[in-house]
Amino acid sequence: MSSRERILQAVRANRPDRRALPDLPVAGPLTADAIPRFVAMVESVGGRAVHAPSGSELAAMIDHAYPDAREILSTVDEYPRSTVQVDHDTPREALQHIDLVVLRGSLGVVENGAVWLADDALPHRALPFVTTHLVLLLRADQLVADMHGAYAVLQLEHDTPGFGVLVSGPSKTADIERALVIGAQGPRSLLVIVI
Amino acid sequence: MTIRDHAGAAEAFTADAERTAWHDEALWFVRAKRDEVTHAIPEWEALRTIASGIKAHTLSLLDDYLEEFERNAVAHGVTVHWATDADEHNRIILGILRERGATRLVKSKSMLTEECGLNHYLEAQGITVVDSDLGERIVQLGHEAPSHIVMPAIHKRKAEVGALFAQHFGTSPEEDDPNRLADAARGPLRRALFGADAALTGVNFAIAETGGIVVCTNEGNADLGCHLAPVHIACMGIEKLIPRVADLGVFLRLLARSATGQPITAYTSHFVRPRTPGQFHVVIVDNGRSEHLGRPDFREALACIRCGACLNTCPVYRRSGGHSYGATIPGPIGAILSPGIDLAKHASLPFASTLCGSCGDVCPVKIDIPGQLYRWRQLVARGGHLDVPKRRAMGCLGRILGSRRYYEWAGAIGRMMLRLAPAVPWLVRRTAWGRERELPVAPRESFRDWYRRNRDT
Amino acid sequence: MTVALFIPCYVDQCYPQVARATLAVLEARGVEVVFPMEQTCCGQPMANAGCQDDARAASERFVRTFSAYDTIVAPSGSCVAHVRHHFDQLPPTDAVRRVRARTVELCEYLLTLPEAPVVEFPYRVGVHVGCHTLRTLHQGTPSELGASGDGPLHTLLRRMPGITLVPLDRADECCGFGGSFAVDEPAVSARMGSDRVADHRRHGAEVMVSADMSCLMHLEGIIRRQGPPLPVMHVAQLLNGERP
Numbered sequence: 001m002s003s004r005e006r007i008l009q010a011v012r013a014n015r016p017d018r019r020a021l022p023d024l025p026v027a028g029p030l031t032a033d034a035i036p037r038f039v040a041m042v043e044s045v046g047g048r049a050v051h052a053p054s055g056s057e058l059a060a061m062i063d064h065a066y067p068d069a070r071e072i073l074s075t076v077d078e079y080p081r082s083t084v085q086v087d088h089d090t091p092r093e094a095l096q097h098i099d100l101v102v103l104r105g106s107l108g109v110v111e112n113g114a115v116w117l118a119d120d121a122l123p124h125r126a127l128p129f130v131t132t133h134l135v136l137l138l139r140a141d142q143l144v145a146d147m148h149g150a151y152a153v154l155q156l157e158h159d160t161p162g163f164g165v166l167v168s169g170p171s172k173t174a175d176i177e178r179a180l181v182i183g184a185q186g187p188r189s190l191l192v193i194v195i
Numbered sequence: 196m197t198i199r200d201h202a203g204a205a206e207a208f209t210a211d212a213e214r215t216a217w218h219d220e221a222l223w224f225v226r227a228k229r230d231e232v233t234h235a236i237p238e239w240e241a242l243r244t245i246a247s248g249i250k251a252h253t254l255s256l257l258d259d260y261l262e263e264f265e266r267n268a269v270a271h272g273v274t275v276h277w278a279t280d281a282d283e284h285n286r287i288i289l290g291i292l293r294e295r296g297a298t299r300l301v302k303s304k305s306m307l308t309e310e311c312g313l314n315h316y317l318e319a320q321g322i323t324v325v326d327s328d329l330g331e332r333i334v335q336l337g338h339e340a341p342s343h344i345v346m347p348a349i350h351k352r353k354a355e356v357g358a359l360f361a362q363h364f365g366t367s368p369e370e371d372d373p374n375r376l377a378d379a380a381r382g383p384l385r386r387a388l389f390g391a392d393a394a395l396t397g398v399n400f401a402i403a404e405t406g407g408i409v410v411c412t413n414e415g416n417a418d419l420g421c422h423l424a425p426v427h428i429a430c431m432g433i434e435k436l437i438p439r440v441a442d443l444g445v446f447l448r449l450l451a452r453s454a455t456g457q458p459i460t461a462y463t464s465h466f467v468r469p470r471t472p473g474q475f476h477v478v479i480v481d482n483g484r485s486e487h488l489g490r491p492d493f494r495e496a497l498a499c500i501r502c503g504a505c506l507n508t509c510p511v512y513r514r515s516g517g518h519s520y521g522a523t524i525p526g527p528i529g530a531i532l533s534p535g536i537d538l539a540k541h542a543s544l545p546f547a548s549t550l551c552g553s554c555g556d557v558c559p560v561k562i563d564i565p566g567q568l569y570r571w572r573q574l575v576a577r578g579g580h581l582d583v584p585k586r587r588a589m590g591c592l593g594r595i596l597g598s599r600r601y602y603e604w605a606g607a608i609g610r611m612m613l614r615l616a617p618a619v620p621w622l623v624r625r626t627a628w629g630r631e632r633e634l635p636v637a638p639r640e641s642f643r644d645w646y647r648r649n650r651d652t
Numbered sequence: 653m654t655v656a657l658f659i660p661c662y663v664d665q666c667y668p669q670v671a672r673a674t675l676a677v678l679e680a681r682g683v684e685v686v687f688p689m690e691q692t693c694c695g696q697p698m699a700n701a702g703c704q705d706d707a708r709a710a711s712e713r714f715v716r717t718f719s720a721y722d723t724i725v726a727p728s729g730s731c732v733a734h735v736r737h738h739f740d741q742l743p744p745t746d747a748v749r750r751v752r753a754r755t756v757e758l759c760e761y762l763l764t765l766p767e768a769p770v771v772e773f774p775y776r777v778g779v780h781v782g783c784h785t786l787r788t789l790h791q792g793t794p795s796e797l798g799a800s801g802d803g804p805l806h807t808l809l810r811r812m813p814g815i816t817l818v819p820l821d822r823a824d825e826c827c828g829f830g831g832s833f834a835v836d837e838p839a840v841s842a843r844m845g846s847d848r849v850a851d852h853r854r855h856g857a858e859v860m861v862s863a864d865m866s867c868l869m870h871l872e873g874i875i876r877r878q879g880p881p882l883p884v885m886h887v888a889q890l891l892n893g894e895r896p
Contacts, residue, residue, distance in 0.1 A: 010488075
């Protein structure tokens with residue numbers, strides 16, 4: 001008998017009587033102050049967030065925030081400043097020194113400041129993690145109140161991307177004496193721009 | 196690490212009073228943060244109840260959900276493996292690596308691979324293993340096991356980390372600034388992540404309806420590993436299943452808040468299909484879990500989502516340190532899981548508790564940890580794993596307290612001895628009670644003697 | 653109405669003054685109290701040590717002794733918690749069900765009675781809440797479940813003119829007694845106790861008060877070993893007009 005069969009058989013023999021699957025909570029309502037609350041939440045998890053209504057100021061703002069960035073990859077029209085090209089087949093060595101990545105998120109969660117990025121927004125899955133600085137653009141109408149709202153909108157059960165990630169703040173660690181250090185192995189900073 | 200019983204190992208840890216105080220305060224701080232963020236969510240208790248219900252439901256149909264998960268994972272191009280025990284798990288991983296000629300493996304946090312002893316196994320086969328989570332890397336360099344399931348190196352002071360890094364990363368031996376130390380590790384860890392032949396991750400949740408897995412990290416090391424290496428191997432216990440994607444909404448709201456007081460981890464990665472080009476393997480491991488499922492009094496522990504909240508709140512864990520548990524999973528949850536793996540070896544763990552009950556209150560999936568500790572104690576005693584003197588003492592005490600005559604007689608003698616004890620302080624200090632505490636001052640007359648004299652007519 | 657008084661074994665033998673105070677406080681409120689002489693112990697010392705079978709004779713004796721009474725009052729939350737929650741090891745006879753349902757912790761019971769004459773207590777009091785009283789009997793809300801809610805012990809103390817309840821850094825941290833834990837793991841147990849005492853001292857407590865004498869037995873032992881003196885008292889003693 002295969003290990004698969006052995007495990008399944010043991011589970012079948014030992015599983016308890018059937019228990020009902022509880023109903024899930026409904027998504028919380030998006031309040032009028034959703035944008036400032038989202039911005040505050042991103043900052044509380046170590047990121048920076050701005051509510052920037054105008055498109056032209058946006059590019060200047062990014063330029064201003066990362067004056068030393070040399071290897072830049074942007075997938076957003078508002079910031080056409082890519083200096084490197086990346087796709088699935090780009091060898092990993094070429095990703096090692098990327099300074100700035102600018103991507104478009106498709107959903108933001110007010111309760112935890114997370115932004116959803118999936119395969120369709122990622123020329124290479126490693127991009128949000130390898131870069132020193134990450135900038136995410138998000139439309140204000142893409143905010144949801146909480147995680148229940150997030151999954152209700154994403155509908156991954158019907159159309160799942162190969163990969164998707166919720167990004168809440170920059171890379172961080174508290175593994176040395178519980179002291180918070182921003183920029184562990186991944187990005188040292190995160191800027192979320194709500195437009 | 197040699198396995199000692201909890202009391203002995205705990206005593207060794209508390210011998211360093213300053214470290215114990217720091218350890219206690221550090222973890223209490225995490226608990227306080229957890230309190231603050233969870234109390235800000237009015238529906239917190241309802242979420243716990245729902246999470247507990249989803250896990251109970253999943254366990255009641257676990258075989259069906261495992262098959263559904265496998266079916267969907269395979270349809271998405273994932274290679275699914277099944278391992279009945281630690282040894283098979285290790286062999287499967289070695290096989291995947293060998294097939295690709297992989298010799299450099301980076302790992303993100305996985306308590307399961309700790310449980311299976313994967314690192315030692317692979318290293319003996321010539322594979323270089325680098326734990327890429329900073330805390331895991333610290334304990335790996337120190338040839339230690341994690342002492343906490345979320346903060347693996349919480350037992351180490353920054354000066355000790357500095358000494359390790361001086362040796363391995365060339366920092367100054369005096370360096371003890373966490374920021375600069377973490378920065379010193381960033382380069383070598385990124386180099387390992389960029390140069391690996393394969394990346395291994397744990398699994399926080401496996402979703403039956405998509406065949407996908409979710410991995411939660413703060414450092415981004417799991418993603419750096421598996422999006423850069425040609426092979427991603429994810430290892431999961433059979434209990435990681437949840438039925439629906441939408442269930443994640445409940446568990447992800449609970450997990451990080453319970454663990455560290457964060458609203459969610461920095462990265463919550465949903466892996467469904469292999470990247471192009473690349474391979475994606477999932478190893479499903481039993482290693483005693485199906486047997487545990489068959490124990491009605493204890494099966495609920497399989498609902499654990501490894502947040503570590505019970506460790507942080509446990510007044511014993513905070514003072515005894517994680518290594519005192521001599522098991523992969525320390526703390527209260529470890530004390531109810533480990534006896535199921537080897538009752539004789541872990542017989543002291545259910546007693547490493549005052550049964551204060553706080554662990555059960557903070558558990559995001561409402562595992563009755565104190566109840567299970569109490570029940571495991573009964574099985575330890577019935578299984579003959581108690582120390583003989585304690586076993587005899589309890590038998591004797593039971594007979595005395597079961598009889599009014601014996602009780603009154605023993606009470607009188609006991610009070611007399613307590614009155615004589617202060618005359619021999621050296622002897623008092625050699626008892627377990629008197630080592631650090633004075634004995635009660637015993638009265639000449641018990642309450643019942645007084646009552647008999649004054650009231651009983 | 654007649655109330656049966658259950659005095660836990662260690663209180664009977666080591667702290668008769670607490671038992672007498674309990675009796676006096678109940679009688680001062682017009683309660684008719686009897687102390688059934690056949691009682692010994694609820695069985696918790698053995699059961700918590702894993703030896704439920706050895707606890708059985710004591711637990712059965714408890715049931716026999718008390719099953720005829722409508723209300724059984726004990727000045728110990730931990731023992732009451734044991735009777736209510738762990739007597740499921742006994743066959744569920746009517747008698748067992750009765751004593752489980754009718755055994756009440758002293759403070760909880762006192763709150764069901766009309767308010768008694770006020771007793772002054774002009775001291776700074778550090779309140780120690782026993783874990784079983786808090787988390788098994790659900791007297792109050794543990795700090796991990798919400799902003800610390802006061803239980804019957806606090807309510808009774810707050811009624812005493814002149815009293816000041818000092819705030820603590822950790823309102824409901826375990827003292828480390830834990831029954832056999834105190835002797836199984838003396839190092840950790842004593843460390844927990846020292847930390848608890850230090851919290852009370854830091855906030856200027858002049859007396860530590862609890863509804864659980866077992867915690868106080870452990871804490872008092874630590875205080876007397878380490879010094880300086882800090883009196884410990886059972887709440888019944890305060891209500892009975894005693895002073896530190």
